[in-house]
Amino acid sequence: MSVASSQDSRTIVARATPPGRGGIAIVRVSGSLSRAIATGLTGVELEPRYATLTHFRDEDGEAIDSGIALFFPAPHSFTGEDVLELQGHGGPVVCELLIERVLALGAHLAEPGEFSRRAFLNDKIDLSQAEAIADLIDSGSRAAARAAQRSLDGRFSAVVMALNRKVTELRVFVEAAIDFPDEGIDFLQAPELRGRLADVEAEFTQLERTVRQGRLLRDGIHVVLAGRPNVGKSSLLNALVGYDAAIVTAIPGTTRDLVREHIDIDGLPVHIVDTAGLRDSDALVEQEGIRRAYQQLAAADHALIIVDATEMHPPHAPESIIAALPDGLAFTIVRNKIDLTTEPAGSNAADPRVIAVSALTGSGIEALRQHIKEQVGYEIGGEGTVTARQRHVDRLRVAREHFERGRAQLLAHQAGELMAEELLQVQNALAEITGEFSSDDLLGEIFASFCIGK
Ligand SMILES: Nc1nc2c(ncn2[C@@H]2O[C@H](COP(=O)(O)OP(=O)(O)O)[C@@H](O)[C@H]2O)c(=O)[nH]1
Ligand SMILES: [Mg+2]
Known part of the structure; x- marks a missing residue:
């Protein structure tokens, strides 16, 4: 403190x-x-x-x-x-x-x-409860508000502290073995130690899942619509948000400015950006639109690459667009305009990355919404859902790394001292989440983002 x-x-x-x-x-x-x-x-x-x-x-x-x-x-x-x-x-x-x-x-x-x-x-x-107050006030969906309230009630802190208690017990156990070296040899073989290690690991995995859900719920995801001109990107945006947010015409190159909208899929906030069609263009304004489209893709969590289902072959094939995507960006190929074909709507059994829709009639749109949710690993906010931030994700990762390193030292080299040292680091990283262990800089940063009167 x-x-x-x-x-x-x-x-x-x-x-x-x-x-x-x-x-x-x-x-x-x-x-x-x-x-x-x-x-x-x-x-x-x-x-x-x-x-x-x-x-x-x-x-x-x-x-x-x-x-x-x-x-x-x-x-x-x-x-x-x-x-x-x-x-x-x-x-x-x-x-x-x-x-x-x-x-x-x-x-x-x-x-x-x-x-x-x-x-x-x-x-x-504690610190995560203070953050939960800000999250509750800022929450953009009912599910996010409920999760923030649970964090404020201390449910998130309780899980973090429960894990920290287990780590403490493990450290005490390991240190006891260091103090009694004769028994130490046996101790390393003891099923109790293995049991405790497995226990801590399981708690880590559970908490990581909780934090991942909590962060998704708080921050949502950024989805970018990209594809060639006239494939129906703007129409798809309108179908997803439920009203005419973007201008739709039969003229290729209509969209130049980015059009941003927010939807919520079962409580998951989704920030959607419609972009200019990707093609080689001589028009200066369109070129700028295309540059911005790529800029959005660079910062996205997920890309929807729209293709025109009536044009099976180039220039509408998405290969060149996929090749230009940032490394590691998850994407889905959305085959639009299936009202003009005989293609069935929804997901494609042969390729889970493909969804067929009609932005015009709305068929397949619900399947697309569910698909986006599944792709990012969002599970509907249940009783255990709390609110969490990137800061928590980072601290938890650091804690887990120390734990893994300590375990490796112990199992490979019987290095109990090194294990105890790593476990201390685990405890510190976890304590930073609840603020039992925190620097003035960190506190300054967190509270400065609150508004006056909070
Ligand atoms: N038949 C049909 N036409 C569509 C569909 N989606 C878009 N369009 C038409 O395709 C043209 C281009 O649509 P638009 O959304 O502006 O495409 P964008 O350039 O990719 O943003 C317009 O004339 C739309 O009416 C669809 O699902 N079915
Ligand atoms: Mg458009």
């Missing part, structure tokens, strides 16, 4: 509700001056955790606003400090006047994420 800086002793204030006009605006104050600010503002002693209808007054005793004041004495508050919540009328000017008055009573404007940061520093929540 990192130590609190001198900044953390300031009393902070921020508007907790979004800016603009609304029925109610909430101003939140946290820190040791909260009680005095409450008295200065309302003229009364607030009873802890009771909603008090009162006036909020300026220094001359003139009412700025009237509303509900709530006082949460430390440590039973969101931040763990004394917290004052003022629920006033939701006009920007009233709210501004109220905040100015609180500032005049000794508070400072909060920085982005400062309330959550204090909650973390005061052990009210």
